[in-house]
Amino acid sequence: MTAETGRWIRNFVDGRFVDPDDGDGDGRAGHRGFDATDPATGLVHARVHEADEALVDRAVTAARRALREGWADTAVRERTELLRRAADRIEERFDEFVAAEIADTGKPVTQARELDVARAVANFRAFADVVAAAGQESFLTDLAGGRRALNYAVRKPLGVVAVVVPWNLPLLLLTWKVAPALACGNAVVVKPSEETPGTAALLAEVLAEVGLPAGVYNVVHGFGGGSAGGYLTAHPGIDGVTFTGSSATGAQVMRTVAPRVRPVSFELGGKNAAVVFDDVDVDEAVTGLSRSVFANTGQVCLCTERVYVQRSVFDDIAGGLVERAGRLRLGDPLSEETTTGPLISHAHRDKVLGYFDLAEQAGATVLTGGQVPRLGADLDGGSWIEPTLWTGLTNADRVVREEIFGPVAALIPFDTEEEAIGLANDTDYGLAASVWTNDLRRGHRVAQAMNVGMAWVNTWFLRDLRSPFGGVGLSGLGREGGESSLHFYTEPTNVCVQL
Numbered sequence: 001m002t003a004e005t006g007r008w009i010r011n012f013v014d015g016r017f018v019d020p021d022d023g024d025g026d027g028r029a030g031h032r033g034f035d036a037t038d039p040a041t042g043l044v045h046a047r048v049h050e051a052d053e054a055l056v057d058r059a060v061t062a063a064r065r066a067l068r069e070g071w072a073d074t075a076v077r078e079r080t081e082l083l084r085r086a087a088d089r090i091e092e093r094f095d096e097f098v099a100a101e102i103a104d105t106g107k108p109v110t111q112a113r114e115l116d117v118a119r120a121v122a123n124f125r126a127f128a129d130v131v132a133a134a135g136q137e138s139f140l141t142d143l144a145g146g147r148r149a150l151n152y153a154v155r156k157p158l159g160v161v162a163v164v165v166p167w168n169l170p171l172l173l174l175t176w177k178v179a180p181a182l183a184c185g186n187a188v189v190v191k192p193s194e195e196t197p198g199t200a201a202l203l204a205e206v207l208a209e210v211g212l213p214a215g216v217y218n219v220v221h222g223f224g225g226g227s228a229g230g231y232l233t234a235h236p237g238i239d240g241v242t243f244t245g246s247s248a249t250g251a252q253v254m255r256t257v258a259p260r261v262r263p264v265s266f267e268l269g270g271k272n273a274a275v276v277f278d279d280v281d282v283d284e285a286v287t288g289l290s291r292s293v294f295a296n297t298g299q300v301c302l303c304t305e306r307v308y309v310q311r312s313v314f315d316d317i318a319g320g321l322v323e324r325a326g327r328l329r330l331g332d333p334l335s336e337e338t339t340t341g342p343l344i345s346h347a348h349r350d351k352v353l354g355y356f357d358l359a360e361q362a363g364a365t366v367l368t369g370g371q372v373p374r375l376g377a378d379l380d381g382g383s384w385i386e387p388t389l390w391t392g393l394t395n396a397d398r399v400v401r402e403e404i405f406g407p408v409a410a411l412i413p414f415d416t417e418e419e420a421i422g423l424a425n426d427t428d429y430g431l432a433a434s435v436w437t438n439d440l441r442r443g444h445r446v447a448q449a450m451n452v453g454m455a456w457v458n459t460w461f462l463r464d465l466r467s468p469f470g471g472v473g474l475s476g477l478g479r480e481g482g483e484s485s486l487h488f489y490t491e492p493t494n495v496c497v498q499l
């Protein structure tokens with residue numbers, strides 16, 4: 001069975017796409033499949049072949065074989081040159097990646113171009129640079145009696161890495177993990193979100209085109225437990241798991257790999273705060289804040305959902321944010337004028353609308369939004385929602401404590417710096433924060449006081465790919481980025497030589 005378009009998005013195992021009609025080559029035709037839906041219209045745009053346990057096993061087996069047959073021992077230069085060719089090839093096929101990402105997410109073409117696909121190219125180049133420049137740790141050890149020893153560490157690939165990635169920034173996050181994993185000599189089995197299978201499959205074509213050996217990069221489509229994601233993370237042939245997604249799923253992955261004590265790298269949920277002091281340039285702060293709340297329709301783990309504003313500028317900031325929300329253009333993802341796409345699915349929209357109801361029950365004032373917009377034409381079948389801002393809430397309210405993952409934020413006043421730090425840190429999460437002030441020392445001081453992995457001052461989501469990226473608390477385990485990625489994707493052996 002295929003979607004109206006007749007297009008299958010297929011699994012990629014051991015260097016080739018698996019034909020859904022003959023399943024995984026065992027002759028059983030008509031393997032399970034599920035629809036790929038365009039969130040902008042609600043229309044099915046493809047059929048996705050769901051990998052069963054046998055196919056996941058074949059993928060892991062192929063990855064292990066690829067390691068044994070030489071990939072793990074390839075020269076660093078060979079691997080980094082391959083990454084650079086992949087970056088170049090993504091650039092050559094740039095528009096195909098943009099189209100595939102939009103088909104799966106409904107995000108505006110301007111964002112898909114400037115963020116999602118651009119960052120995929122940057123990720124491959126950044127990790128080619130990092131691995132090419134990486135040294136090894138070594139120490140000359142002085143011993144009693146003038147003797148000496150030499151200690152040095154050699155880093156080897158972790159092995160076969162399960163890469164489980166989410167639907168909000170599919171290609172950006174996939175390549176954020178795959179680039180360093182491959183650069184370090186690992187093989188990967190990728191399980192993209194069931195919502196966004198397209199670009200992971202397209203990347204398989206590109207990696208094959210630039211000469212990546214069969215079995216080094218594999219893609220299995222499906223869901224979590226009882227489907228490809230569960231089969232993959234539970235597979236005994238997996239040496240580690242890198243996962244970006246919800247904290248609950250992260251905890252489940254941890255339980256799954258615990259018996260085999262496998263390393264995990266998690267970038268999970270967030271309930272990120274912005275702290276705005278009264279010395280800001282209001283227009284400049286509102287520009288950055290509105291981007292941090294509404295980017296990708298609020299579907300970025302780093303997005304701001306709590307805005308704490310010093311009382312004397314509260315009304316100015318609130319008014320500025322309402323005005324910016326009014327300027328957002330929801331609509332056809334392919335239009336250059338569109339600034340804001342839909343949520344990823346009707347199910348996710350229902351979840352966000354549930355929080356809208358909770359906010360009203362908690363007595364929130366809706367400054368703007370709060371409804372499902374009517375966009376007309378074929379868009380009303382999509383998962384659209386209005387950018388929304390609330391006041392009248394406190395840190396005690398569920399909508400201020402739980403991650404909503406939509407274009408929505410609560411604005412809460414504060415008086416003193418100490419109070420603001422207390423409010424911002426009053427959360428079980430700890431991914432990101434932003435501090436807005438023109439007082440240099442206060443900016444550094446408050447940013448360092450945030451219990452988060454990443455704190456921005458007078459900006460947001462400005463990224464140096466060499467810096468450590470990740471969260472604390474429910475927001476994750478470990479860091480990726482620059483050297484931090486090398487530490488996760490390799491295992492050091494320390495050699496000590498008596499001289």
Ligand SMILES: O=C(O)C(=O)/C=C/C=C/O
Nearest residue numbers: 168176300301302463469
């Ligand atoms: O910018 C990055 O490297 C990154 O990992 C962003 C993650 C956003 C998650 O929603």
